[in-house]
Amino acid sequence: MAKAFPPELTSGMDEPCRFDLEVFDLEVVEGEVPADIDGLFVQAVPDQVYLPDVPVLYPMTIAAGGDGAVRAFRIKDGCVDFRTRYVRTERFELERKARRPLFGNYRDPFSDDPSVAGKDRTTANTAIYWHAGRMLASKEDGLPYEVDPVTLETRGVWNAYGAITSHTFTAHPKFDPDTGEMFGFGYAARGETTRDIAYYVIDAAGKVTHEAWFEAPYSAMIHDCALTEHYMLFPIMPITSDLDRLKAGGPHFVYDADLPQVFGVMPRYGSADEVRWFRAPHAFPGHTINAYEQDGKIVFDLLETDGNGFAPVVPDKNGAPMPPDGLTTRHVRWRIDYRADDEHLVEREVLAIVNGEGPHIDPRRQLKPYRHVFVPTLDRGKLATDVNGRPYPVMFNQLSHFDLEAGTREDWYPGPAATFQDPVYFTKSADAPEHDGYLIATLNWPLERRSELVILDTLELARGPVARLRLPVRMRLGIHATWFDGAEIPTWR
Incomplete structure (x- = not known):
């Protein structure tokens, strides 16, 4: 029998939804859905069906340990249909059959019920991507699950x-748009807290054409990666795992401010002995934006935070709190010479102060120089407060466009106490300029416990949505969103 969820899971917008749902033809409450949009907007969502039965429920379990659901909006002919459905992982099916929780804290098999020892723990709740004609839902602690796109x-x-x-596979593989290859990896590839990395190149037909196994300098999260014409990059985050801590009932990840930034670099089809580990002063590498080669060097752009970027869910090794004024996130550009004698990086350039996460660029500019970036951001000066002067829990209250060449930004702020989920960006046509497209996002209004879908024209971002669509149920916070062109996805009607 399902037990009542505790207050930390039932206050605000992020109370578990626990349903599969379909809504045909969403209600347009403002504007019109552009007739030229044809595709599928999908998002991976962690949504607990059963709460783990553990002595200590860690924040990472609440935020990223829920069962994976696929949230999908099919947009075509000015209409939008909506479906959400749980991914039927082995874990999901075992708990549904038992009608009780069997799996414990985030990435902690020692907290599981003995009956599921050795079973697949992944929830496939982090990101969704398309390869070899398949839609794949993935979480980096296991292998992806294929989901029917209709x-x-x-x-x-x-x-x-x-x-x-490998026991694991990244939720952020990279793709070569010219060859159709997918480049991915699994960290903790031989089991939780191991230093093993398994690297794979998978061709357009879904077959592995290259494999390499090697070890990271230490056991830590490698959430994202980057790809250029000749190289693959692995940014190691300063949040480490430890087997003894896990066995003792501690959290899987702990932030370590004493560690440097470490970027693993290897040739695309390289072997273990060709991996080089470049180091830089401490910072928290977030999601990658793009990478390409120029003048014999790798140009690597990513978001970088000046402290524990996962502070709400990952504890500090020394118990240090987050600064009262928050952290700063920057768009940073590194230049890396793979053949250099010295593995200490010095060529770093700050391109913009962002204070956001989940960057999106024109997919046609991947592995190439680019100019425009779209990011959900937080303006702390616009945070609404309650009667006691405390700010309402908002993650991102703006959608922002950064023009790197002009050095400008444009924002759309929807109003007090509104918070965005991860958007998608795509251009209006195959020959449209890099910045001429649409941003689509789920927008939550926590005080009203409601959600809407918004569509914005990026040429007039500050004017707000060209269309708003009412969602008849609230949308729990998801993680990564993706856009699939309609040419790849069958119509739903």
Whole structure:
């Protein structure tokens, strides 16, 4: 029997939803859905079905440990249909059959019920991507699950015809738009807290064409990666895992401010002995933006935070709190010479102060020089407060466009106490300029416990949505969103 959820899970917008749902033809309450939009807006959502039965429920379990659901909006002919459905992972099916929680804290098999020892723990709740004609839902602690892009029914674990033997696979693989190859990896590839990394190149047909195994300098999260014409990059985050801590009932990850930034770099089809580990002064590397090669060097752009970027969910090793004024996130550019004698990085340039996460660029500019970036951001000066002067819990209260060449930004702020989920960006046509497209996002209004879908024209971002659509249920906070062009996705009607 499902037990009542505790207050930390039932206050505000992020109370678990616990349903599969379909809504045909969403209600347009303002403007019109542009007729030229044809595609699928999907988002991975952690949504607890059963709360883990553990002595200590860690924040990372609440934020990122929930069962994975796929939230999907099919947009075509000026209409929008909506479906959300749980990914039927092995974990989901075992708990549903038992009608009780069987799995414990985030990435902690020692907190599980003995009956599920050795079972697949992943929830496939972090990101969704498309490869070899398949829609894949993934969380970096296991292998992806294939999901039908129309019905959202689960087709099963995807392992590239059995060739992926790593225990894990990234939720952020990279793709070569010219060859159709997918470049991915699994960290903790031989089991939780190990230093093993398994690297795979998978061709357009879904077959592994290259594999390399090597070890990271220490056991830590490697959430994202980057790809250039000749190289693959692995940014190691300063949040480490430890087997003894896990066995003792501690959290899986702990932030360590004493560690430097470490970027692993290897040739695209390289071997273990070709991996180089470049180091830089401490900072928290967030999501990558883009990477390409120029004048014999790797140009690597990413978001960088000057402290614990996961502070709300990952504790500090020394118990240090987050600064009262918050952290600063910057768009940073590194230049890396793979052939240099010295592995200490010095060529760093700050391109913009962002204070946001989840960057999006024109997909056509991947692996190439680019100019425009779209990011959900936070303006702390616009945070609404309650009667006691405390700010309402808002993650991102703006959608922002950064023009790197002009050095300008444009924002759309929807109003007090509104918070954005991860948007998607795509251009209006195959030959449209890099910045001429649409931003689509779920916008939550926590005080009203409601959500809406907004569509913005990026040429007039500050004017606000060209269309707002009412969502008849609140949308729990999801993680990463993706856009699939309609040419790849069957119509739903």
